[in-house]
Amino acid sequence: MSVRSAILQQMTDTAAQQKKTLAPLTDGLKLAESGMDSLCLALIVAALDDNLGLDPFGSNPPFPVTVGDFITLYENVA
Amino acid sequence: MKMLPDHSLWGRTEAAGLARSRFVADAAGRLDLQGFAKGAGAATTLRGQSVMISADRQLPAVQALLALDGVARRVLLCPPDLRPDDVEAVMAEANVDAVVGDGTGPAARAGMPMQPIPAGPQPGRTNATEWLLFTSGTTGRPKLVVHSLASLAGPLQEGPAATDLVWSTFYDVRRYGGLQILLRALLGGGSLVLSQSGEKMGEFLHRAGQAGVTHLLGTPSHWRLVLMSGAADQVTPQYVRLSGEVADQVILDKLAAAFPQVAIVHAFASTEAGVGFEVKDGLAGFPVSYVGAAGMAAEIRIVDGSLRLRSSRTGSRYLGDRGTLADADGFVDTGDVVERVGDRYLFAGRREGIVNVGGQKVHPEEVEAVMARHPAVQVARVFARSSPVTGAIVAAEVVMRSDAPAFATVRDELLDLCRSALPPHKVPASIRQVDSIAIAPSGKVTRPRA
Structure with a gap:
């Protein structure tokens, strides 16, 4: 599974777990308008660290604004 | 007859000036302070009573506070997330005589009868009303801390009223952090833009920007969301403040980059200890020189590595038989562990292992107790x-346990168990299986610094 599809799957799974309605996930979608709250994002970041062994935030990058930014962060460290 | 000075919330709000432009607003409504002044109707029957304020939105609660401080014996500020099951016990502990609200909020969900909120200030605001606030992180039913307007307003600097300031915060004004902002706005002569549950960050920032917000306050987690919203340019604050969680250097640097030329201040405060101190140099932690320094608004001590504070801003006590708030010298132990690095003290977690999830505190024992209900679990550590x-x-x-089924099955069942028994921020993000967990001689799970 590519990093991209793993991230999209994780977002879908976590949002469902947290009973959040997710907007259709496109690269241009702003995270703040996706339906995910900060706890959702924190859970997704933790799960990606556990499942993919990726933690792009360690290097202190700019905070991602869109779903595409978020995926790119991970693709850059994969 | 000599008139006593009016030290009530409304009296002090009025004394700061009732310019036509002063308001408190949320996404659904606006309270014009000059209009409120004219709304005085028949005197309420709530004089001398212990009153719970229940509403989902913050604005009705603000109106109730303006009407009842100085009139009621006690006001209990009920946050919207109080569990309906806890309402009755909380009301009993606070000896609540009446509930006031807009027909929503925890008391409504618990089926309690409710009186409408007075439409204007009440006459004879001479009572020293007790303000009861919930602590943010206790196991089980929340504790109530007793404050007064004087202790709550203690951190505010005296100065000329500045009617052109527009404050805003991501916090709920029914908790200590948010209440500080409400008081700064009302007593300082300014206005306030309230956040609204369910509103997206971009929409809130747009609304705040349209209202001309000058002072914007939140936790580091709120500010991370602002930067992730892509809508930080909707606001042009003069003053940015962080509290409620440890402000790390990353978020301080990012805010300095996003809001150049803006004062970025982080502060230490807790419901029990009040506002301790502010740090204005843009660096994480606080200067060693703060400890024991004269002239600080709160005295600071470090005892066994944890931060203690003493000032006139501390709460007076916990309500009921719920433990003591301060030590024999009047210092409140914050439970925050600090480590000295050069000329700085940096925050190094909580002594009792309390987890601060975006400003919401989680006691590990509460989560461990839920996990221990699962028959396959011998011991859990959170x-x-x-x-x-x-x-x-x-x-x-x-x-x-040695006879337990496969861990993957147990993990899923544990998560289901936690999700059914705990609010979402208390549910573990990850559960690992380990061979052993260290137990202290006291029989408790040992807690390395979080």
Whole structure:
């Protein structure tokens, strides 16, 4: 599974777990308008660290604004 | 007859000036303070009573506070997330005589009868009303801390009223952090833009920007969301403040870059200890020189590595038989562990392993107790795991009984169990299986610093 599809799957799974309605996930979608709250994002970041062994935030990058930014962060460290 | 000075919330709000432009607003409504002044109707029957304020939105609660401080014996500020099951016990503990609200909020969900909120100030605001606030992180039913307007307003600097300031905060004004902002706005002569549950960050920032917000306050996690919203340019604050969680250097640097030329201040405060101190140099932690320094608004001590504070801003006591708030010298132990690095003290977690998830505190024992209900679990340990989004999240490890089924099955069942028994921020983000968990001689799970 590519990093991209793993991230999209994780977002879908976590949002469902947290009973959040997710907007259709496109690269241009702003995270703040996706339906995910900060706890959702924190859970997704933790799960990606556990499942993919990726933690792009360690290097202190700019905070991602869109779903595409978020995926790119991970693709850059994969 | 000599008139006593009016020290009530409304009296002090009025004394700061009732310019036509002063308001408190949320996404659904606006309270014009000059209009409120004219709304005085028949005197309420709530004089001398212990009153719970229940509403989902913040604005009705603000109106109730303006009407009842100085009139009621006690006001209990009920946050919207109080569990309906806890309402009756909380009302009994606070000896609540009446509930006031807009027909919503925890008391409505618990089926309690409710009186409408007075439409204007009440006459004879001479009572020294007690303000009861919920602590943010206790196991089980929340504790109530007794404050007064004087102790709550203690951190505010005296100065000329500045009617052109527009304050805003992501906090709920029914908790200590948010209440500070409400008081700054009302007593300082300014206005206030309230956040609204369910509103997206971009929409809130747009609304705040349209209202001309000058002072914007939140936790580091709120500010991370602002930067992730892509809508930080909707606001042009003069003053940015962080509190409620440890402000790390990353978020301080990012805010300095996003809001150049803006004063970025982080502050230490808790419901029990009040506002302790502010740090204005843009660096994480606080200067060693603050400790024991004269002239600070709150005295600071470090005892066994944890931060203690003493000032006139501390709460007076917990309500009921719920433990003591301060030590024999009047210092409140914050439970925050600090470590000295050069000429700075840096925050190094909580002594009792409390996990701060985006400003919401989680006691590990509460989560461990839920996990221990699962028959396959021998012992569980809950601890903080750092998060770039919320500062920390809850993590857990378990030792399984020898006859337990496969761990993957147990893990899923444990998560289901936690989700059914706990609010979402207390549910572990990850659960690992381990062979052993250290137990202290006291029989408790040992808690390394979180």
